Amino acid sequence: MTIKKVLVWAKELLKGVCERPQFEAELLLAYHLKQDRIYLVLNESKKVDDLKTFQELIARRTKNEPYEYIVGEASFYDIELKVESGVLIPRPETEILIDLVATIIEKEQISSIAEIGVGSGAISIVLVRKFPNLRIIATDICDTPLRVAKKNSDFFELSKQIEFRKSNLIDEVSESVELVVSNPPYIAEDFLLESNVVDYEPKEALFGGRVGDELLKQIIVDVKARDIKYLACEMGYDQKEPLEKFVNEIGVESITFYKDLAGFDRGFVLIY
Numbered sequence: 207m208t209i210k211k212v213l214v215w216a217k218e219l220l221k222g223v224c225e226r227p228q229f230e231a232e233l234l235l236a237y238h239l240k241q242d243r244i245y246l247v248l249n250e251s252k253k254v255d256d257l258k259t260f261q262e263l264i265a266r267r268t269k270n271e272p273y274e275y276i277v278g279e280a281s282f283y284d285i286e287l288k289v290e291s292g293v294l295i296p297r298p299e300t301e302i303l304i305d306l307v308a309t310i311i312e313k314e315q316i317s318s319i320a321e322i323g324v325g326s327g328a329i330s331i332v333l334v335r336k337f338p339n340l341r342i343i344a345t346d347i348c349d350t351p352l353r354v355a356k357k358n359s360d361f362f363e364l365s366k367q368i369e370f371r372k373s374n375l376i377d378e379v380s381e382s383v384e385l386v387v388s389n390p391p392y393i394a395e396d397f398l399l400e401s402n403v404v405d406y407e408p409k410e411a412l413f414g415g416r417v418g419d420e421l422l423k424q425i426i427v428d429v430k431a432r433d434i435k436y437l438a439c440e441m442g443y444d445q446k447e448p449l450e451k452f453v454n455e456i457g458v459e460s461i462t463f464y465k466d467l468a469g470f471d472r473g474f475v476l477i478y
């Protein structure tokens with residue numbers, strides 16, 4: 207079959223699975239052929255080799271497996287990161303958290319921070335690439351994210367700036383740091399998620415407890431107990447009210463919530 211015909215076939219199968227079937231069909235075929243999308247346009251009448259392998263990629267996608275797990279990579283901020291099953295696919299809204307933290311780092315001349323729940327390394331890697339003097343201790347409770355984040359960090363030659371550590375929250379971080387950043391699991395246990403998320407992404411990265419904000423509250427308490435001045439976290443769209451109440455009870459200097467591009471409450475910067 208030619209590239210043109212294969213794309214028509216794949217697009218038909220991907221309708222109803224994803225929002226942009228033509229685009230994803232092209233991305234997957236380009237990945238299969240180890241070419242870019244322009245190549246497909248310029249070589250429409252060329253025959254596709256090893257069609258069976260490409261059909262298997264499309265079959266995985268029709269079962270809702272995220273595109274990023276199929277190709278093993280995700281675009282985030284200004285980089286491509288390796289991802290695999292067991293590691294959360296970094297989301298565009300987390301870029302807002304990074305920009306807010308970058309503003310604080312710049313303004314306060316911060317040189318040492320910790321990240322809780324490093325996942326693919328998205329937050330830590332982008333931050334140290336912005337600030338060559340910044341050092342980060344990045345924790346995760348699971349082994350796969352730590353291994354994948356290390357691989358991503360090594361790719362960008364950042365081993366002098368990021369240290370990865372297996373830890374529950376910041377329990378194993380005894381060094382003094384000036385700021386903690388985290389995009390922790392914050393979804394309620396019974397929240398109904400789409401199949402591409404719940405059937406493929408790691409539960410440890412998604413669910414924050416029965417209510418959802420349990421880990422966030424624990425992070426707020428732990429960071430306060432360690433006399434660290436700044437905490438910046440992503441959170442769920444419906445968690446502003448309970449978290450505001452919680453921090454008012456424990457007492458902090460200020461908490462400022464921010465929204466994502468869709469206008470939903472998405473996180474906060476806390477000064478103790």
Ligand SMILES: C[S@@+](CC[C@H](N)C(=O)[O-])C[C@H]1O[C@@H](n2cnc3c(N)ncnc32)[C@H](O)[C@@H]1O
Pocket residue numbers: 294295296297300322323324325326327328329345346347348351373374375389390391410411412
């Ligand atoms: C929502 S993901 C965020 C990943 C990455 N930072 C990002 O923004 O794409 C949360 C991460 O926190 C980790 N995690 C869950 N519970 C944790 C805990 N108690 N201590 C440390 N890390 C934890 C998960 O394994 C997962 O990698």
